[in-house]
Amino acid sequence: MGGWGTEEAPIIEILANRSNSQRVELASQFKTMYGDDLVDRLKGELKGDFEETVLALMTPPVEYQARCLKAAMEGAGTSEDVLIEIMCTKNNQELEDLKTVYSEVYDDNSLEEDIESETSGHFKRLLVSLCNAQREEGGEDDVDEGLAEEDAREIYEAGEGQRGTDESKFNSVLALRSWAHLRVMFDKYNDLAGQSIDNMIDEECEGAVEDGYLAIVSCVRNLPGYFAKRINDACKGWGTDDTTLIRCIVSRSEIDLVQVKEVFEARYGRTMAEAVTDECDGDYKNMLLAIIKWIEKAFPGIIGSMADFQGTIFPAEDFDAEVDAEALHEAMKGWGTDEDLIIDVLANRSNAQRLEIREKFKQMYGEHLIDRLKSELKGDFEDVVVALLTPPIEYLARCMKSAMKGMGTDEQALIEILCTKNNQEIEELKATYAEVFDGGSLEDDIESETSGHFKRLLVSLCNAGREEGDENDVDDGLAEEDATEIYDAGEGQRGTDESKFNSVLALRSFPHLHVMFEKYLELSGNSIDNMIDEECDGAIKDGYMAIVYCVRNIPGFFAKRINDACKGLGTDDSTLIRCIVSRSEIDLQQVKEVFETRYGRPLSEAIKDECGGDYKNMLLAIVKD
Structure with missing residues (x-):
């Protein structure tokens, strides 16, 4: 900031790469060295949104939030959404700190009194309740399920269970119960009312208080x-x-x-x-x-938190294949079939345990369990049961074959399976495909059933030649070079050279591609997926986009596949079954989380809306909601 003009780049480099406590220390040192207040000096040199960002970075976090609250209540009108954002996302200690700092910064003013003077009605009462910092505390182990059920019933009776809405009951629960308690209460409400708590709030409330309640629900589920x-x-x-x-x-x-x-x-x-x-x-x-x-x-310890993937089905404790085989036999004896028992056994055993049951059933009763179940069941329920009783790689091999059978090819299924597998999984898939289909070659079948650039992409993937390695193995220079070549092959020229796209997207490691996407954005000012959307079309575009999705977030890719299967007229049950069953022991827990955050409803609600009968019950049992 010396001399004429200001060098913004060093300001960005220094302030963006320091913690808040380091920036506060820096301001103190600046004053000692130059006798000048750093914040005042920056305000004199900068302007607009850049100035606002710099000042936010230079302010202690609690003071910054206190100033944001004051700004939200100043002048004509009140920014309710700012009050909601800050007040609804804080725990008791944070709220107490906020009130103290607010009073210090604004000459002993009371945050609660300012809220009371600037808001009104039920919204005012909600904010005052939050401001009192009396929310119960405790974890999942402290939740009283009976009390959660009682709260759910009282909320129901205060809302859709009567004419008009009693917001005071909403306040007493949503503003005062612990977040762990509220999570359980939301589930109890769904069981009782047959709809989610947020749907009910949307129907029963309006204005700022509706936004406040929905913010609490959203924060409880996923801050x-x-x-x-x-x-x-x-x-x-x-x-x-x-x-x-x-x-x-x-x-x-x-x-x-x-x-x-x-x-x-x-x-x-x-x-x-x-x-x-x-x-x-x-x-x-x-x-x-x-x-x-x-x-x-x-x-760095937080990045990749979604890499610790987790399924929803785990090996059952005290597992006894003979007992389970006998139970399944009993479920299919005589007239009719006990579908609930079949669901209870199969949805609560790992695939390895189900294969043991299959073998034990054959030893005990001299018939194939799958054949017997197919004779007893039908439709989508039968398809789910057969999928559960098939080894995972064999199941996907059969899905690949089915996608290429008959009139037309299900390109989306081919993309979904091949784009989400690592080299070892693809090699196993090819070997199993040959075993199951009398020496048939997966690569040959792909070549005969697809064409053009899409065929070349799938064949590249099928060759299982993707580079391997983690973030530490990425060569930034090579990533930048790839970004330049992709740019030159796409929006940097007239026409598109898909061969260059293939050589990078099908062969580079996922960590390398992640860095390359960032380099592409820096180079072109356009995201890689926007470019693909503009430069490509048809199945090849879908294939490239699938790789981009998977590099960024594999659970997100499957959440999208499931949502797409549930959209429009009718349900794509084959895709729904394949995604839920194939991910059930890999990352279905994360798929569920992404699905709910992205599409605004739990996966279980989508299943309830789209499926029926035993088929619905089996999917819900796998999803574990």
Whole structure:
């Protein structure tokens, strides 16, 4: 800041790569060395959204939030959404700290009194309840299920169970019960009312109090998901709500912005960096991008948290294949079939245990369990049961064959299976395919049933030649080179050279591609998926997009597949079954989480809406909701 003009790049480099406590220390040192207040000096040199971001970074977090609350209540009108965002996302201690700092900064003013004077009605009562910082505390082990059920019933009777709405009951539960308790209560409400708590709030309430209740529900379910939505809303429509964008990114930067980024990408199909690049410009844009990049370096232990994938089905304890085989035999004896017993056994055993049951059934009763079940069951329920009793690789091999049989080819199924497998899994898939289909070659069948660039992509994937390695093995220079070559092969020329796309997307490691996507964005100002959407079409576009989705978030890819299967007239039951069964012991827990954050309803609700009877009950038993 010496001399004429200001060098913004060093300001960005320094402030975006320091923690808040380091920035506060820096301000103190600046005053000692130069006798000048750093914040005042920066205000004198900068302007606009860049200035606002820099000042937010230089302010202690609680003071920054206190100032945001004051700004939300100043002038004509009140920014209710800011009050909601700050008050609904804090625990008791954070609220007490906020009240204390607010009083210190604003000459002993009371936050509660200012809220009371600037808001009204049920919304005022909700905020005052939150401001009192009396929410019960405790974890999942402290939840009283009976009390949760009682609260669910009282909420029901205060809302859709009567004419009119008693918001005081909503307040006493939503503002005072622990988040762990509320999670259980939401499930109890769904069981009791047959609809989600947020759907009920949407029907029964309106205005700011509705927004407040829905914010609490969203935070209880997934706090990073709430902030991902706030950031997306700030970027929607005409213009950008820069103040909200700055507040959310800066205030969460040392808390959970890594998870906010993950949810944002999974839910909205583009990275947060891409959203910032699209919506902002100049030094303001560069500062936000630098903050996003810094958290990836500052919190390496959090990055990839979704890599610790978890299924919903685990090996049963005290497993006895003979007992289970006998139970299944009893379920199919005499007139009719006991479908509930079949569901209870098969949905609560791992695939390895189900194969043991299959073998034991044959030894005990001299017949194949699958053949017997097929004779007793029908339709989609039969398909799910057969899928559960088939070894995973064999099941996918059969799905591949089915996708290429008859008139037309199910390109989406081929993409889904091949694009989500690593080299070892593809080699096993090819070997199993040959065993099951009398020496048939998966690669030969793909070549005969597909064509053009799409065929070449699938054959490349089928060769299982993708490079392997983790983040530490990525060569940044090579990633930049690949980004340049992809650009030159696509939007950098007239026409598109898909062969270059293939050689990179089908052969580079996922960590390499992740870095390459960022390099592409920096180079072109356009995201890789936007470019693919503009440059390609048909099945090849779907294939490239699937790889991009999987590189970013495999559970997000399957959440999208499941949602697509449930959209429109009718349900694509084959896809729904395949995705749920094939991921049940891999990452279905994460698929569920992404599905709910992205599409606004639990996966179990989608199943209830789209499926019926024993088929529905089996899928719900697998999903474990």
